[in-house]
Amino acid sequence: MKRRTAEPYKIKAVEPLNILTREERQKALEKSGYNTFLLDSEDVYIDLLTDSGTNAMSDQQWGALMVGDEAYAGSKSWYKLEKAVREVYGYKYVLPTHQGRGAENLLSQLKVKEGDYVPGNMYFTTTRAHQELNGGTFVDVVIDEAHDPDVEVDFKGNVDLNKLKTLIAEVGAESIPYVCVAVTVNMAGGQPVSMDNLRETYDLCQKHGIDVMYDATRCVENAYFIKEREQGYQNMPIKDILLEMFSYSDGCTMSGKKDALVNIGGFLAMNDEELYTRSRELVVVYEGMPSYGGMAGRDMEAMAKGIYESIDDHYIEHRIQQVRYLGEQLMDAGIPMVRPVGGHAVYLDAKAFLDHLDREQYPAQALAAALYLDSGVRAMERGIVSAGRNKETGENNIPKLEMVRLTIPRRVYTNNHMDVVADSVIELYRKRHQIKGLKMDYEPPTLRFFNARFSPKEVALLES
Template structure:
């Protein structure tokens, strides 16, 4: 049973095939360059694309727009402390702004940052500090067929190999991303969080949790980790986050808002350093590049995020999409993650070599066929990282209906029917920073 009903609707239309063909060509075969009005079902990201609740809209109207010390900031502080257990909070305009604040304060040239798996902006911020982003995924993280409960876990064994390579003094930060977006949105167990915490203590590193999807992760713990079957999502989330020295958060995910993020820390000295960077890059530390109304809406969203009915609806819709695609014969990474379904484009387009980006070819065909926008998370997005050629279908929260899910499945089935006739792509223009090329590069069919 759904835990919400619809109050406001937005009209959408599917452009005809000729228009979609022209749009794709004009976009340089990069769906980031498409206009949103030309997309029918938009699964590019779950970041900032969801629907807010009536309570959040009410909070928007009550927002306090004072430059310093606004009541809306106090509401956010209170929500972060109650839900996540951190008293010291610095807001930012979104998650990557928060990453800039935190990693700029913690990471120096020549350092190595360990993560279960870095996502694109995290990797880019680490690289921007002159440091190395080293991944430490679980052994089965990229085994698409292994039906294991916590494929997003951090590998302490791999982390120790990196420490032996560079020395503990050069590893100032250990990051745990929950859920693990770059590893198909897979969850991380509480036990693994505890192990990662102990490893960070062992090498005297700051332990950071990237908490963008912390409530979805807690729901999986409740389903899959022994001893948590009767626990609330809120209590599991709080326990898991209690292990961290610092949090980096995109509120556009499980803050359930369209803008905003924050850094939360325990150490007063680190707090001061982050605040000073906030003044330089984001704004005064009690608004951080956000309007007071958005701070207020995020405070409400954080409390709604850990509601069991809300997160159950969310997980079940993603799972339904995955099961329908699998029943249609589409090769998937299994099991589905919390926020997205990941399709194995390397298997679906086995005739397209990795250097011709089978994942990006699939992304383009989904738009051409049905106006569906997805995102490639393989060789195009992560060049040289030897990851599988996956395509992510990220469902916005509280946005699409079952009919939209069915349209996505029908679109995949039509593309699969002519898969052998689809060719790969080549890059014809790209930015200097390889970690960010998928946002703006242009391609053409081979």
């Protein structure tokens, strides 16, 4: 019999949760325009909107806040963060930013120009937005299996090398400033990239003089999947796997709000001195001095601690297993979802879940709203709303995946909370054909999923 394990930590402080009535949740939905991003936190019972900045910090991290050096330049806390990044990820040069999209902005301004093509293993919303704002065109070079929620592949986030070779042949290496490799791939369901694929992608790019830049936001989760699934890595510590992963890249953007176990902060890292010099000149325009980059000294202290804590093998095993615990309950109940379960979230296949709704009725948005109405659980749409519109035609982009993301914050909830989530999803699936579609009443021009507002196409989203 397989022995069960528990959280590799004990709870030292608690935060009470509000549990609203269904009528109160209905009013909150109406007030927020049926957009879960616009719900007030106090109206949410279990918050699975994102794992970004929603982590619980350790006692060591809280202690580190008290010794933060808030000097404007040359902060001691900055040198601790720089040391942690160099030791854990292996890069020579580091620039702090207020969060990951600050690093994306710097990288895109420095590397992307009008007419460039930026291949990546599936788009991410803010990454693609920054690339496009600087004149680039994103090109998806992820393997085809990543777009099929039902296909079970160990490394669904792999770069399709043939797609990448074809793009290089068509547009020329000089039109490709870098290849963006996400580890793991968020929009594919938190799916990992194999070490072999990282190595082969890097070798191909080196041959053509093209940089490889990681979106390293959930790199520790990717390292765990390599340890679990790829031959030759089962007995290797996570920290060693991580260093090898990063050796097959030229730099990265990083949101410290995920795997680095903090609530704010990020960085841009690289090995090229010339790019680092240009980055230092630009960071003062958008972020702050190169020794704080939009972060307080105390935040840099906490992130440095969090980077080291994130590579503890016991921590990351529990992290992945908790996500899998929720996913396996839903799979056992026959819920349509992305398989295999990814690293940071369980992704419901809203297109199959609500197969009576047309894509233009925003099924993932409707399902996320219905989940909140049913149980107070907040999740996120990842489908047609997130995909935005075609720049040329103005039509909705129709991604193959229409998903609701149940994103698990790190060290925040117990498996009892996961049981509550599972019960709600299973109940909604039982009465799924009662869930109505939505229409968009307000649409922002960029990254519309954050602030768009909706209303039911019929009288009620879901009858009580």
